[in-house]
Amino acid sequence: MKAYLERSLLAGIFAIGLVGFAWPLWIPATANTDLSGWMALALMPLILIAALSLNQGPIAGPRKLAMLAVLSALAAATRIATSGVGGFELIFAIVILGAAALGARFGFLLGASSVLLSSLFFGGIGPWTAFQMFAVGWVGFGAGAVGAQLALRKPLVLAAYGFFASYVFGLIMNLWFWPFAVGPTTSISYQPDAGLSQNLVSFLTYTLLSSTLTWDTLRAISTAAVILLVGKPVLLTLNRYRL
Helix, strand or coil, X not given: CHHHHHHHHHXXXXXXXXXXXXXXXXXXXXXXHHHHHHHHHHHXXXXXXXXXXXXXXXXXXXXXXXXXXXXXXXXXXXXXXXXXCCCCCCHHHHHHHHHHHHCHHXXXXXXXXXXXXXXXXXXXXXXXXXXXXXXXXXXXXXXXXXXXXXXXXXXXXXXXXXXXXXXXXXXXXXXXXXXXXXXXCCCCCCXXXXXXXXXXXXXXXXXXXXXXXXXXXXXXXXXHHHHHHHHHHHHHHHHHHCC
């Protein structure tokens, strides 16, 4: 019963987090959109703290905590080292492989802590940090759901997941930032009085031109390639720490 309640709470928190990302698509025309955007920025860290607290229980063992610290530091270091290479971010391969070996909740914590650690050292803390932590955490959670055994038998499945997740990451990260990025006067700006379909078309145009064809594509290809190259031996090594 306790496990079911925890899963239900976690699903609810994840759903609220997703609503926070998608605030431009559901805010009514009569609302103050500037205020709504800043409220989403303010609430996301609180939602993230709740998600992190629910995820940390199952990995309380010293071996997994040690692996979380090591993999987070490694992922953070690679993120800092590759930050100037548009889209080539090895953090995704590390998070996906670690999560596939050690579980979904571990993957969420690994993704979130890797972003936080790299942001602290890189000086990149800002309103976007909680969104980045959530988004990379979700990438890890999904990889953990794929599972180590499936990934070991069919590495192409995990590589395909990494390819797909790279695009989804770019999509949801662009979504919350889109109204701030383009301003109110362009042809692809968020329009409070427009319908959902019109705003969705404007957003998809923005994300396609700003990152999907460039950063996201390079991220997807490089992540999938690294997983195919080193995925199986890394998973075999990490599986020793699963219990």
